[in-house]
Amino acid sequence: xxxxxRDLAEQLxxxxxxxxxxxxxxxxxxxSATTGSLVxxxxxxxxxxxxxxxxxxxxAGDFALKTTSKPILISSQPRLTLAxxxxxxxxxDRNRAIHxxxxxxxxxxxxxxxxxxxxxxxxxxxxxxxETTIGSGSAIGDTVAIGSHCRIDANVxxxxxxxxxxxxxxxxxxxxxxxxxxxxxxxxxxRYEQSPQIGRLVLEDDVEIGANSTIDRGALxxxxxxxxxxxxxxxxxxxxxxxxENVVIAAQTGLSGSVTIEDDVIMGxxxxxxxxxxxxxxxxxxGQGGILPKKILRGKGIVFWGTPARxxxxxxxxxxxxxxxxxxxx
Amino acid sequence: xxxxxRDLAEQLxxxxxxxxxxxxxxxxxxxSATTGSLVxxxxxxxxxxxxxxxxxxxxAGDFALKTTSKPILISSQPRLTLAxxxxxxxxxDRNRAIHxxxxxxxxxxxxxxxxxxxxxxxxxxxxxxxETTIGSGSAIGDTVAIGSHCRIDANVxxxxxxxxxxxxxxxxxxxxxxxxxxxxxxxxxxRYEQSPQIGRLVLEDDVEIGANSTIDRGALxxxxxxxxxxxxxxxxxxxxxxxxENVVIAAQTGLSGSVTIEDDVIMGxxxxxxxxxxxxxxxxxxGQGGILPKKILRGKGIVFWGTPARxxxxxxxxxxxxxxxxxxxx
Amino acid sequence: xxxxxRDLAEQLxxxxxxxxxxxxxxxxxxxSATTGSLVxxxxxxxxxxxxxxxxxxxxAGDFALKTTSKPILISSQPRLTLAxxxxxxxxxDRNRAIHxxxxxxxxxxxxxxxxxxxxxxxxxxxxxxxETTIGSGSAIGDTVAIGSHCRIDANVxxxxxxxxxxxxxxxxxxxxxxxxxxxxxxxxxxRYEQSPQIGRLVLEDDVEIGANSTIDRGALxxxxxxxxxxxxxxxxxxxxxxxxENVVIAAQTGLSGSVTIEDDVIMGxxxxxxxxxxxxxxxxxxGQGGILPKKILRGKGIVFWGTPARxxxxxxxxxxxxxxxxxxxx
Numbered sequence: 001x002x003x004x005x006r007d008l009a010e011q012l013x014x015x016x017x018x019x020x021x022x023x024x025x026x027x028x029x030x031x032s033a034t035t036g037s038l039v040x041x042x043x044x045x046x047x048x049x050x051x052x053x054x055x056x057x058x059x060a061g062d063f064a065l066k067t068t069s070k071p072i073l074i075s076s077q078p079r080l081t082l083a084x085x086x087x088x089x090x091x092x093d094r095n096r097a098i099h100x101x102x103x104x105x106x107x108x109x110x111x112x113x114x115x116x117x118x119x120x121x122x123x124x125x126x127x128x129x130x131e132t133t134i135g136s137g138s139a140i141g142d143t144v145a146i147g148s149h150c151r152i153d154a155n156v157x158x159x160x161x162x163x164x165x166x167x168x169x170x171x172x173x174x175x176x177x178x179x180x181x182x183x184x185x186x187x188x189x190x191r192y193e194q195s196p197q198i199g200r201l202v203l204e205d206d207v208e209i210g211a212n213s214t215i216d217r218g219a220l221x222x223x224x225x226x227x228x229x230x231x232x233x234x235x236x237x238x239x240x241x242x243x244x245e246n247v248v249i250a251a252q253t254g255l256s257g258s259v260t261i262e263d264d265v266i267m268g269x270x271x272x273x274x275x276x277x278x279x280x281x282x283x284x285x286x287g288q289g290g291i292l293p294k295k296i297l298r299g300k301g302i303v304f305w306g307t308p309a310r311x312x313x314x315x316x317x318x319x320x321x322x323x324x325x326x327x328x329x330x
Numbered sequence: 331x332x333x334x335x336r337d338l339a340e341q342l343x344x345x346x347x348x349x350x351x352x353x354x355x356x357x358x359x360x361x362s363a364t365t366g367s368l369v370x371x372x373x374x375x376x377x378x379x380x381x382x383x384x385x386x387x388x389x390a391g392d393f394a395l396k397t398t399s400k401p402i403l404i405s406s407q408p409r410l411t412l413a414x415x416x417x418x419x420x421x422x423d424r425n426r427a428i429h430x431x432x433x434x435x436x437x438x439x440x441x442x443x444x445x446x447x448x449x450x451x452x453x454x455x456x457x458x459x460x461e462t463t464i465g466s467g468s469a470i471g472d473t474v475a476i477g478s479h480c481r482i483d484a485n486v487x488x489x490x491x492x493x494x495x496x497x498x499x500x501x502x503x504x505x506x507x508x509x510x511x512x513x514x515x516x517x518x519x520x521r522y523e524q525s526p527q528i529g530r531l532v533l534e535d536d537v538e539i540g541a542n543s544t545i546d547r548g549a550l551x552x553x554x555x556x557x558x559x560x561x562x563x564x565x566x567x568x569x570x571x572x573x574x575e576n577v578v579i580a581a582q583t584g585l586s587g588s589v590t591i592e593d594d595v596i597m598g599x600x601x602x603x604x605x606x607x608x609x610x611x612x613x614x615x616x617g618q619g620g621i622l623p624k625k626i627l628r629g630k631g632i633v634f635w636g637t638p639a640r641x642x643x644x645x646x647x648x649x650x651x652x653x654x655x656x657x658x659x660x
Numbered sequence: 661x662x663x664x665x666r667d668l669a670e671q672l673x674x675x676x677x678x679x680x681x682x683x684x685x686x687x688x689x690x691x692s693a694t695t696g697s698l699v700x701x702x703x704x705x706x707x708x709x710x711x712x713x714x715x716x717x718x719x720a721g722d723f724a725l726k727t728t729s730k731p732i733l734i735s736s737q738p739r740l741t742l743a744x745x746x747x748x749x750x751x752x753d754r755n756r757a758i759h760x761x762x763x764x765x766x767x768x769x770x771x772x773x774x775x776x777x778x779x780x781x782x783x784x785x786x787x788x789x790x791e792t793t794i795g796s797g798s799a800i801g802d803t804v805a806i807g808s809h810c811r812i813d814a815n816v817x818x819x820x821x822x823x824x825x826x827x828x829x830x831x832x833x834x835x836x837x838x839x840x841x842x843x844x845x846x847x848x849x850x851r852y853e854q855s856p857q858i859g860r861l862v863l864e865d866d867v868e869i870g871a872n873s874t875i876d877r878g879a880l881x882x883x884x885x886x887x888x889x890x891x892x893x894x895x896x897x898x899x900x901x902x903x904x905e906n907v908v909i910a911a912q913t914g915l916s917g918s919v920t921i922e923d924d925v926i927m928g929x930x931x932x933x934x935x936x937x938x939x940x941x942x943x944x945x946x947g948q949g950g951i952l953p954k955k956i957l958r959g960k961g962i963v964f965w966g967t968p969a970r971x972x973x974x975x976x977x978x979x980x981x982x983x984x985x986x987x988x989x990x
Contacts (some may be wrong), residue, residue, distance in 0.1 A: 027856050029880035062428070079855070080844040086856030101763065103360070103431065103448045108736075116761045117798070118781045121448045121466040121484075136781040136799040137449070137815070139466040139484035139502070153800035154781075154817040155467070155591050157484040157502035157541075172799070172817035172835045173872065175502045175541040178483075181580065184410040190576055191558050194538070195371040195409070196357050196416030208854070211817075211835040212876040212894075214541040214563040214581075220359035228851050232841040233874040234542075234896050234914070236563050236581040236599075246850055249840065251874075251896040252914045252932070254564070254582045256601050256617075264850070269896075269914050270950075272582070272600040272617050287916075287932050288950045288967050290600075290618045304559070308649075319968075321656040326974070326981040329693040433761065433778045451778045451796040452816075467779070469796040469814035469832070485797070487814040487832035487871075505832045505871040508813075511892040511910060514740040520906055520924070521888050524868070525739070526687050526746030542833070544871040544893040544911075550689035564872075565927075566893050566911040584894070584912045584929050586947075602912070602930045602947050620930075620948045637948050638979075644986070651986040 001025070001089050005057050009073055011088055012081055012178065014059070018071030027086045030055075035125045038073075038089075042083040059085065059187060093133065102134075111148060135172065144177075147205070159217060165205035171233070173212040177201040180239025180257055190305040195219060197239060204228075210218070210235060219257070232269070244281070256293070270305070285309055331355070331419050335387050338368070339403050341418055342411055348401030352386045357416045360385075368403075368419075370412040370524070389415070423463065432464075441478060453490060465502065474507075477535070489547060495535035502564070503542040507531040510546040510569025510587055525549060527569060534558075540565060540581065549587070562599070575609070588621070602637075615639055661684070661749050665717050667700070669733055671748055672741055674719070678731030682716045687746045689713075698733075698749075700742040719745065739986040753793065762794075771808060783820060795832065802838075807865065819877060825865035831893070833872040840876040840899025840917055855879060857899060864888075870895060870911065879917070892929070904941070916953070932967075945969055 006020030012099025025036030030046065033039050033055035036216070041050045050058045051069050055277055058064070059073045059081045075081035084227070091259045098104060099118040116122070119135035127142050129148030134140065138152055141160035146152065146316045148167045158170075159177030170176065182195035203225045209215070210233035218240050224328030232251040241255050244263035253267050256275035261267075266284045274293030281287070282300030282315035291297055297304060303312040335586050336350030351470075355366030360376065363369050363385035370389035371380045380388045384445045387401045388394070389408045389477030405411035423603070428434060428447040447466035459478030464470065468482055471490035476482065480498045488500075500506065512525035529548025533555045539545070540563035547553055548570050555561070555573045562581040567573070571585050575594035583597050586605035591597075596614045604623030609615070612630030620637030621627055627634060633642040666680030687697030693699050693715035701710045701721035708720045710730075718724070719732045719738045722867065735741035758764060759778040768786045776782070777796035786800050789808030794800065798812055801820035806812065810828045818830075819837030830836065842855035860876025863885045869875070870893035877883055878900050885891070885903045892911040897903070901915050904923035913927050916935035921927075926944045934953030939945070942960035950967030951957055957964060963972040 005444070022649075022884075025860070027880065032881050043697050077844070078845060080846055080853060081957075083844050083853045083855050117799075119449050119467070135817075137467050137485070137779070137797050137817075139449075141484075153819075154801075155485055155503075155797070155815055155833075155835075157465075157467075157583075159483075159502070165367055171838045172819070173542070173815075173833055173874070174504055175563075176483075178541040178563065179503045181560070183560055183578070184407070184413050187407060188409055191491040191536070192560055192576060192578065193410060193413045195413050197769055198416065206503075206851070210841060211838040212542050212564075212833070212872050214503070216541075216563070220357065221362050228844055230841070232896075233835075233838065233876070234564060234872075234894060238581065246852060248843070248852065251898065251915070252582065252912065256580070256599060258972065267353060268934075269916060270600070271929070274598075274617060287934060288618075288948075310653075317659070318652045321659055322978045322982060323970075323974075325655075325985075326978040329977070329981055331824065401717070433959070449779055449797070467797050467815070469777075469779075471814075485815055485833075487795075487797075489813075489832070503815075503872070505815075505893075508831045508871040508893065510936075511870060511890070513890055514737070514743045516740055517737060520892055522906060522908065523740060523743045525743050528686070528746065542872050542894075544833070546871075546893070550687065551692050564894060582912065586910070586929060600930070604928075604947060614776055618948075640983075644983075647989070648982045648986040652982060652990055 001091050002036075003089060005038075005071055005073070008085055008088060012073065012075070014073040014075050014081060014083055016071065016073060018057075018068070020071065021148050022071055024056050024085075024089065026089055027082050028055065038082070038085055040078040042078040099136075117154065129166065141177070153211075159201070162201045162203075162217065164203045165207065165227070167206045168203050169208040171209065171211040171213075173208050175212075175214045176203070176209070177217040178214055180219050181289070182239060182257065199223065199239065204245075207231070213237075218255075226263075238275070250287070252289060331421050332366075333419060335368075335401055335403070338415055338418060342403065342414055344403040344405050344406070344411060346401065346403060347395070348387075348398065350401065352401055354386050354419065355413075356419055357412050358385065368412070368415055370408040372408040429466075447484065460497065471507070481648040483541075489531070492531045492533075492547065494533045495537065495557070497536045498533050499538040501539060501543075504539050505542075505544045506533070506539070507547040508544055510549050512549050512569060512587065521555070529569065534575075537561070543567075546571075546587075556593075568605070580617070616642060661751050662696075663749060664849065665698075665731055665733070667747055668748060672733065672735070672744055673734050674733040674741060676731065676733060677725070678717075678728065680731065682731055684716050684745075686749055687742050688715065698742070699737040700744055702738040702890065757936065760798075789826065790862065801837070813871075819861070821860045822877065823860070823862045825863060825887070827866045828863050829868040831869060831871040831873075834869050835872075835874045836863070836869070837877040838874055840879050842879050842899060842917065859899065864905075873897075877918075886923070898935070910947070946972060953983070 002240040009016040024038045028037035028271045033053040036053040039055040044063040057071045059078045074240035098116040101118045102116040102120040107124045111130035115133040119137045123142035127145040134152045138156040146164045147166035153172040162177035179197035201217040204227040206228045215233040215237040216239040222270035226245040229247040236254040238257040240258040248266045250269040253271040260278040262281040268287030270288045273291040277295045279297045284303045286305035289309040305312040307317040337345040354368045358367035363383040367385040369385040371445035374393040389403045428446040431448045432446040432450040441460035444464040447468045453472035457475040462480040464482045465484035468486040476494045477496035483502040492507035513522035531547040534557040536558045543565040545567040546569040556575040559577040566584040568587035570588040573591045578596045580599040583601040590608040592611040598617030600618045603621040607625045609627045614633045616635035619639040635642040636645040669676040686697045688697035693713040697715040699715040704723040719733045748943040756774040761778045762780040764774040771790035775793040779797045783802035787805040792810040794812045795814035798816040806824045807826035813832040822837035839857035843852035861877040861883045864887040866888045875894040876899040886905040889907040896914040898917035900918040903921045908926045910929040913931040920938040922941040928947030930948045933951040937955045939957045944963045946965035949969040965972040967973040
């Protein structure tokens with residue numbers, strides 16, 4: 001979508017230096033910039049590269065407050081401004097319609113300007129808010145409530161009773177509200193029988209879920225993911241988990257049942273967390289770290305690593321000790 | 331589904347203390363119990379909490395053999411009794427029908443009272459037993475045989491030739507019978523060519539598979555998962571694996587090809603098992619544990635942990651030694 | 661598909677010893693061989709077992725250059741010859757057609773002899789090469805280009821703009837071209853906003869992708885997987901990764917963003933690689949190994965293991981030192 005730099009500057013709340021009439025069509029990296037590109041630099045040392053590229057304009061910090069060969073948007077957070085510019089330059093959806101092959105029962109409550117892709121299936125009494133899109137082949141169970149401005153991509157499954165807030169993004173193949181992994185062993189026969197998995201799943205506003213991730217509903221009560229939390233691909237969240245606001249969980253991490261993750265926690269990839277553990281606000285866990293069941297991990301701003309996870313400084317000292325000692329032995 | 335407590339007690343084979351005419355509509359946790367709830371306590375210390383809740387009735391051990399303010403169902407396994415009560419209280423499926431948008435070839439053999447969801451696709455000569463449900467958008471390949479009382483959820487893929495016993499549950503997005511990861515490298519060109527992956531996959535009765543898990547068929551022979559084994563979300567089972575009865579495998583665990591898991595093994599999440607390894611009956615493996623290829627893990631009732639997995643007592647001593655020594659160094 | 665052994669020998673370029681008129685219908689393992697089976701032995705010690713089986717014929721190395729009770733195909737790479745024989749014996753696809761329930765816009769460019777399964781959905785301007793098959797329920801986004809002789813299985817999602825070469829295989833449930841996990845935190849509000857994820861994904865010829873794997877497109881530029889690379893089930897590849905030729909990646913391995921994997925690397929299962937790391941040509945990484953962000957792993961033919969990954973000899977010495985020392989303590 002074409003915009004003049006002046007229009008973009010206004011929407012982004014940025015100071016504009018130079019020619020505001022240049023036309024911008026996309027954001028780009030420095031390497032792939034072309035004549036319609038908007039690029040960014042958050043470090044003065046790359047400014048010359050940006051100015052030497054074919055890009056139409058540059059987003060930069062106030063280190064760029066000078067006359068240059070290209071127009072500049074000054075931002076205190078250049079990377080964030082690029083992210084917002086990208087949204088403003090995004091093409092509007094081609095197809096804001098309900099495809100005739102989608103199945104939408106009369107009991108569904110569908111908002112304005114909703115797009116539902118071919119072969120998508122809605123159950124009874126589903127609610128879909130304004131401007132939400134549902135991708136091809138997705139299966140939305142009975143009584144699911146989806147807010148406005150959400151994006152559900154293709155082949156997603158949402159189990160009955162799940163609730164999604166506004167601006168929630170669910171990428172392809174993700175499964176929301178599946179039954180948790182809870183069994184009772186009959187002490188007489190040795191056979192496992194499923195514990196009731198009749199709770200529900202709530203994703204609050206601005207939550208984003210990666211491709212093929214799976215999030216179980218509560219066993220008797222609820223699994224809840226709070227506002228603004230971002231979850232990568234192939235992540236598993238067990239039943240009854242309570243995840244705070246603005247949590248970041250990288251790919252292939254797994255949470256057992258009844259785990260509590262407080263606000264602002266950051267987890268690397270392939271982290272594993274045992275049932276009933278609690279990670280307190282602001283902690284960070286390095287990739288492949290492991291937290292034991294019932295463990296409480298406390299430490300705003302501390303990075304934990306290893307299995308069982310310990311403060312990274314401690315863990316690195318242990319690794320160094322072992323490496324040195326093993327070498328000394330022969 | 332409403333039932334009187336007396337009716338439930340009879341079906342569950344429990345002794346009833348107090349008023350059998352109370353109406354129960356659902357099982358609940360102690361925290362969320364409402365007036366129609368049936369709750370359970372398996373520890374005498376929680377009995378008063380249960381009696382103080384709004385629940386209609388309580389399932390409890392024989393520590394509750396006394397007059398109380400609420401009717402009680404006495405059970406030697408209260409948690410198991412709750413699980414069974416939940417099944418008895420479950421609403422019957424709304425829609426026992428084959429949706430007109432499902433594709434069911436004339437060559438398919440469909441049992442009585444089968445439900446097939448919108449957009450589900452059956453291949454040629456598929457067999458589906460009585461009372462089985464197949465979810466929307468699932469793709470069931472040619473000659474797949476599915477037993478009775480199975481539940482295949484939405485967007486599941488079952489490759490041709492796979493066999494499922496009775497009461498098998500497959501949650502959304504799971505893939506059964508995919509081609510295994512076997513390649514031969516041509517020593518002249520350095521290129522990989524696929525080894526034949528033409529075997530099959532058998533899931534026996536009462537097997538349950540979590541969302542987005544993947545189970546490969548045998549290369550030349552079969553992959554088999556025996557009666558009553560329960561598998562969580564995002565688990566990978568490679569070609570030719572032989573998994574015993576009543577095995578429990580938590581989320582994101584992965585088995586390479588030709589692994590043998592004997593009966594009653596319990597595996598935590600994110601465990602990794604190398605090809606041709608064997609885990610003998612009754613062993614337990616802690617989360618993130620790793621078993622080397624061809625390793626035999628022996629030890630009924632022993633918990634193994636770490637990579638390579640060793641008895642947990644041994645592993646904890648090692649962790650303690652390293653931690654202590656690293657601290658001593660400075 | 662029936663063939664005479666003589667016809668097979670010719671197509672495989674193998675020397676034939678014995679009766680070329682025997683009919684072969686399938687490849688088999690030694691254990692499950694029946695009268696139409698072709699089996700292989702790559703070790704002289706199993707030749708007698710093969711000759712004693714009901715198989716019709718045996719593929720063997722030149723250790724079998726003698727008169728035997730069964731006809732023999734002599735190959736310098738018996739396992740590779742079996743793999744190729746399996747392809748020659750494979751039944752042709754039943755249904756080379758576009759199913760009427762598939763959605764194929766007029767703007768799509770569909771090659772000759774293409775099969776598109778029931779309920780598959782193609783976007784605008786999709787290109788599909790000759791002899792390619794697309795499975796039921798797959799969702800192929802706008803402007804996706806798929807080469808010839810590809811096999812896209814059921815319930816696959818391919819995001820808009822993705823390019824696949826020839827002979828690419830994508831197993832069920834895989835997601836190609838999803839948005840990467842990149843967010844910018846607004847330092848004023850503490851909220852995360854998505855970085856632009858508007859690049860693309862290219863899979864070159866002969867790439868194979870396992871079931872339920874997820875591969876993100878580039879953020880601004882591209883994610884690329886080069887010729888002949890094979891990827892197992894439930895693998896995650898982050899945005900901007902560059903993966904070389906003939907790389908092998910086992911199940912549940914995860915690559916963060918902007919990782920470079922050079923040619924001929926082999927990775928076990930559940931390996932985790934931090935962002936911007938580089939694994940140089942010919943290195944091998946054992947299962948569950950972990951590579952730190954920005955790390956460069958160098959070593960053609962060296963096996964690395966552990967987290968952080970180190971040469972396996974070194975790592976095993978460390979494990980032995982710790983085990984010995986912990987035992988000594990008591």
